[in-house]
Amino acid sequence: MRRWLWGEPGQSAGRRAALLAALLGACLALWLIALLATHDARERVAGVSSAVRDNLEFALADTLGVAYQDRALVGAPCHSVARQLQEQGAYTAYVRDVVLVSRGMRYCSAVRGEIAVPLSELLNWQPGLQYRLARPYRGSNTALAVFFGTAPGNGVLVWVEGRYLADMVHSAGKLGFPDIGIEVAGTRFMLNAGDLAAGEAAAAAGSPTLVRRDAAQAAARGIVDIRRLEGHPIAVIASAPRSLVLHESLKYLVLLPLTAGFAALAVFALHSRRAARRSFAAELQRGLRRGEFIPYYQPVVDLESKLCTGVEVLARWEHPRRGLLEPEQFIPAIEQQRLAVALTLDLIPRVLRDLESLVLPPAFHLAFNITSEHFDDVGFWADDAPLFALLRANITPVLEITERDAVSLVEHQRSAIQRAKARGIKLAVDDFGTGYCGLAYFKQFEVDFLKLDRIFVQADQDDKVSGQIVDVTLNFAHALDLAVVAEGIECEAQRAQLAGKGVRLGQGYYFARPMMLAALRDWLPAHLERVTPPPGPRGEVSGVAERT
Template sequence: MSPDKIFARYFSTPKQMAYFSVVVGLVSALLFGGLTSLMLHNKREAGYDVLTKDIRHYLDTFFHDLHVTADSIQPLTAADCPLVSPELTSRAAFNVNVRVFVLIRQGVAYCSSATGAMSMPMNDLIPDIDLNKNIDLFIMTGTPMMPGKPTIVAWFKNPATDGRGVFTTLNANLIPYLLFTARQSEVLSMAIVVGDRALTTLSPEVVNVGSLPAHPTRIAALNDYPIKIHLYGTSWPLEDIQLSLLTGLIFGLFSGVICSYFLCVRMRPGKEILIGMKRGQFYVVYQPVVDAQKLEMQGIEALMRWEHPTAGMIPPDAFIAFAEAQQLIVPLTRHLFALVARDAQELQTVLPPGAKLGINLAPSHLHAPTFKDDIIAFAASLPPHHFKIVFEITERDMLKEKEAMSLFSWLHAQGFEIAIDDFGTGHSALIYLERFTLDYLKIDQGFVNTIGMETVTAPVLDAVLTLARRLNMTTVAEGVETREQAKWLIERGVNFLQGYYFSRPLTLTQLLSWSQSQNSHNFLKDVH
């Protein structure tokens, strides 16, 4: 007898399904609660030891890398600020946890990666830093540019020349999140301690060490740097019992719900997406890409949208992430190919020959066994020799380096172009530029939004554009929303612009209408 018939025979009514689900939930609650109560105490103590070791290793690596970076900057202290300011800004831009690097000469801060030339005695700026030490740390409540944002100040003395050195401010508020996200269940609270000051998860403000709980469960300290991490937890048996009961309750409810869901719905994860593709719930919108010099539409980016019949519009980030998690990104991308191919005949009426057609590709599709066949089939479905296809590689997952190099070479050999999408928002952007041959660098909207704003991250966009020019990469700025942003980007040599200032993503019908009514030279009449 098949499984479906067995289920139909023994669980043919909602009442039977509910009874069975309750029994499964109770058994799961007893099983998992009992196992948790037996194992929790020993695992808790062992977990504290492992966590302390990992934190110490993290801090060692973090400050060693920072020290190496500071040592590489030390030679800049021999030169005046105008000569080294661009290099200093570049170094700060590509160090994620660094707010600013400042050069010190004879006890005076004279050059900042954020503000350029300055002149301020260190005794006035940070009186508690000891410039006679080779390395010193201090916790501040904020900086002039970011008041109210606690930071760790790190001083590195120039080993070759007295009176010179480098200090930097760090995004200290990120460190607890990075350290404890994966293991929050083991620790009730924590504190970063430097001298007599501390940052703690119990308060958003800088506090004195004396106000911290008296007996930390573990302390992670470094030999070479004056910083400690205090961890606070508990080994009370009552909490173990409570956690065991909670674990049993959660697993019992989870098992009962899953059982009920399986019996009642019998749908595998991701079937909603497959049904949506089958029933035409997905559609494509096209966002114009404008040539920065001609101020004419020279291409489009194809973007998938999902209008669910009951949930309404599903955000792209949500359904794309879910599709990747359920290994459905390949069929979803093939569906995108099919929808674009269906529109291609009409698209060529509004796009000139050689126009760019941007298509997003996830790394998981790039490494799929059917990738080459999918690409060849997609290219064959389009009008011949009209569109220049640009595959935009997203950064949700890391690329497999050797395989990606081969695939990129194959794509180039087939006449396709490659862009890195949303540059700077993922975890691998610089690695991509270093190791792969890419044609386009798409600047994320987050950088474009800093134009005209005096923020710590504002210099990053200049550094990105400089990097692109040195690598001979074509640049595309995304998220352009104002005339000022467009003018700034054009003056700095950005090749293409894309964003709401020109047009929102449009359906095919809207794009055809927009193209007919839009005078291309009305985009930015007074920009030049």
């Protein structure tokens, strides 16, 4: 493990970061699991208490219906109404007994017939509804007494079956493992199960009961949910131990490895990507130091005569491991690392050495691509900079400004560019119409060339939009006295069409692909205007063939 964490310097940091991310992800997962499990446990307890409350409300609705119906029987002799009370109790599922009360005495019971028991032994008379949890008579189980007081001392007392209440609580408790209590008028009663075994034994005996919970047990612990019955001084209280949260968390434990693994992979991938960028940046700098970047040349030709008027210098990278890399594989990284000026300054001496072996016509154009970084570099425009060595070689440098960069010049930059143009440097706007803001360049620079992007050159003849853009661009260039160079010409039809519209210069695979010096040396003699080279020291004429 230690070797894995502290082994290879290039990867150990990423591994440590991934491990830290995994730990943080695991902590986040544990927090989320605890949150979800607590929510589910609360929902489970709430579901149980809600179920008991709903059942109790249903039972009370029937009970109150009986009480309201029998209020007219209060005061009648017991022998005349006893049968009616018995039938009512038999046909109402939740009712254990119906008792008539007159002058403070319970005098007629549906179960026991004529009785004489003071009401005060159960409760004090009050008008309206009163509720008690008590035993209907000695030796019976606890039941819910609902008393409906009518006239003073008179009323109807309905007993809700205690077994029904106990079964309701017991069944709900089985579903959710909580303790269920019913609180009536401030007194709470629990299932007769101090432990689970007692509750199961009571259920097996067929007579679960409700018993009074003592004051020491009055406060429910753990997860508690209280549901009150609307319009009644009755509440259902469900509670469960905190261990229910652990039970609920089991179904979410899969989140722990998933979150930790995802966090570790994401951080490791991000770290690896950054490390790769840093490594690639280091390779770029090493490549510049070792001279691994070489110039390729793509000719620019006159569309009418098809003779070469110049070349564009394009960089290629002879990577020691990956072979020859095209510009799109490294130029974005070059610009991101602000190595564009270093690359240009590395290529210029190589280009000068290459062109020494060629006889070129006067003012032969040699184009380099530049970015906003070149304008920020004071040394690139200095009077003794390598850029101006091209002028001394009877070559006209053309600097192609790419539109993908927003260039905003300050005064000293404008002055440096004006001095460079005064000495013979030409400027061109590359990929016109596809980049940042081409028109702004013509205001900042004294542009000499406009390069029409290949997407317009290679458009279908039926593409009226591209055709109109080409026409507008040519009119714009003509108005500013700019030479237009068409990029990406790949067939004779494109050449002829552009030449017919007045485009003078072009480049593309139809004429020549980018090539190394050896290929350019073979290609140029047939595509240069014949020139008469100066006589040699003994009067000999040095031709292109002799120089190559």
